[in-house]
Amino acid sequence: MPGSLFILLLNPGISLLLALAFYLLWHGRRDHGYVLVAAAGHLATALGFLVQDVMPPLPLELQRIPSNALFLLAGVLLMGSLLGHYRLPVPWRSFSVMGGLGLAALSYFLLVQPDLNYRIFSISFALAAIAFLTVFELRRTGRVNLVDRLLLWACILTGTNFLIRPIAIIWMEGGYTDYVGFQQSLYWTTVQFSQSLVSIILALCLMIAIAQDLIFQLQTDARTDTLSGVLNRRGFEDVATALLARHEAPLALLLADLDHFKQINDHHGHMAGDAVISGFGRILLDMAPAGAVKGRIGGEEFALLVPVPTPETALALAGALRERMATPLDASIPHTTVSIGVTMAGPGDRLDSLLQRADKALYRAKRAGRNRVSLHRPTPRQEAAC
Numbered sequence: 208m209p210g211s212l213f214i215l216l217l218n219p220g221i222s223l224l225l226a227l228a229f230y231l232l233w234h235g236r237r238d239h240g241y242v243l244v245a246a247a248g249h250l251a252t253a254l255g256f257l258v259q260d261v262m263p264p265l266p267l268e269l270q271r272i273p274s275n276a277l278f279l280l281a282g283v284l285l286m287g288s289l290l291g292h293y294r295l296p297v298p299w300r301s302f303s304v305m306g307g308l309g310l311a312a313l314s315y316f317l318l319v320q321p322d323l324n325y326r327i328f329s330i331s332f333a334l335a336a337i338a339f340l341t342v343f344e345l346r347r348t349g350r351v352n353l354v355d356r357l358l359l360w361a362c363i364l365t366g367t368n369f370l371i372r373p374i375a376i377i378w379m380e381g382g383y384t385d386y387v388g389f390q391q392s393l394y395w396t397t398v399q400f401s402q403s404l405v406s407i408i409l410a411l412c413l414m415i416a417i418a419q420d421l422i423f424q425l426q427t428d429a430r431t432d433t434l435s436g437v438l439n440r441r442g443f444e445d446v447a448t449a450l451l452a453r454h455e456a457p458l459a460l461l462l463a464d465l466d467h468f469k470q471i472n473d474h475h476g477h478m479a480g481d482a483v484i485s486g487f488g489r490i491l492l493d494m495a496p497a498g499a500v501k502g503r504i505g506g507e508e509f510a511l512l513v514p515v516p517t518p519e520t521a522l523a524l525a526g527a528l529r530e531r532m533a534t535p536l537d538a539s540i541p542h543t544t545v546s547i548g549v550t551m552a553g554p555g556d557r558l559d560s561l562l563q564r565a566d567k568a569l570y571r572a573k574r575a576g577r578n579r580v581s582l583h584r585p586t587p588r589q590e591a592a593c
Contacts, residue, residue, distance in 0.1 A: 354416045459520075549565065564583045
């Protein structure tokens with residue numbers, strides 16, 4: 208293969224491979240639509256280079272219009288996919304205006320007042336504007352981990368490439384008058400290699416971000432109880448232990464057990480029992496204050512580790528949970544109540560000792576007739592039921 212043909216096929220080849228990679232990623236996780244948008248962006252890039260550099264030229268270089276339209280579409284789709292990754296609203300209208308102005312300027316300097324240099328500036332500046340608008344939107348995420356910074360800097364690199372490179376090279380070379388010998392020019396060479404480099408950097412950064420999100424989702428799924436929506440026992444123990452280790456303010460542990468749950472399963476079936484579990488999980492998610500750790504640690508047993516200033520505050524929260532559960536959840540869900548044991552965390556308390564104390568208070572609430580809240584105190588005589 209001649210060297211010039213290899214260079215001509217370099218960008219479309221890379222872009223087609225990236226399009227295939229993102230399509231396969233999307234095919235495995237179709238709920239991530241932005242991945243398919245990224246695949247479409249790289250496909251548009253490949254088609255743009257094929258139309259511009261490989262297909263036979265048209266009269267008046269008219270192939271430059273569809274090829275650059277594809278480049279602008281690719282820029283819009285690729286930047287949109289980055290914003291979609293963060294679930295940010297994509298400014299499609301602004302992107303379209305920028306792309307439309309760039310294509311209109313290119314058409315003017317191709318058909319009305321031919322000027323190759325201005326054609327280069329028209330498309331390059333439009334792509335730079337799209338990239339820098341994306342940078343502005345990404346800064347609003349507030350996320351500052353390494354992968355997020357890589358994506359942000361990849362966008363900055365993309366915009367800078369389209370803004371500075373054409374100005375610098377055209378100034379160095381004194382400009383271009385026509386396409387004769389253009390494929391041997393410094394500008395054409397830098398387009399070929401800088402575009403492949405930018406495409407690979409953007410794609411790798413986005414793939415790393417997707418992989419990071421997938422790992423986080425797997426970790427979340429591994430410690431989340433899918434029925435109730437709160438943490439499972441392992442997840443609760445991990446997060447609660449970490450909170451106990453770092454939290455200096457008072458903490459309370461609430462241990463809740465659904466009353467007569469076995470009878471619900473026996474008389475109404477396990478689907479009804481599952482509905483009750485799910486309903487109480489929603490109550491915890493709705494009523495637990497910020498910073499609380501919520502978990503289902505047994506069949507019908509739930510735990511809540513929550514920052515509270517006083518035991519009275521903990522009792523008030525437990526009482527509110529009990530009263531909410533005492534109200535029927537739904538006409539289709541069997542009604543039941545909840546008993547709750549409460550204990551306060553002292554200096555150096557471990558989670559297992561808190562669970563033991565809360566379990567004693569819970570046992571007292573059950574023994575007192577269920578649908579009760581009981582607070583564990585240092586001595587049995589100080590333990591109160593309400």
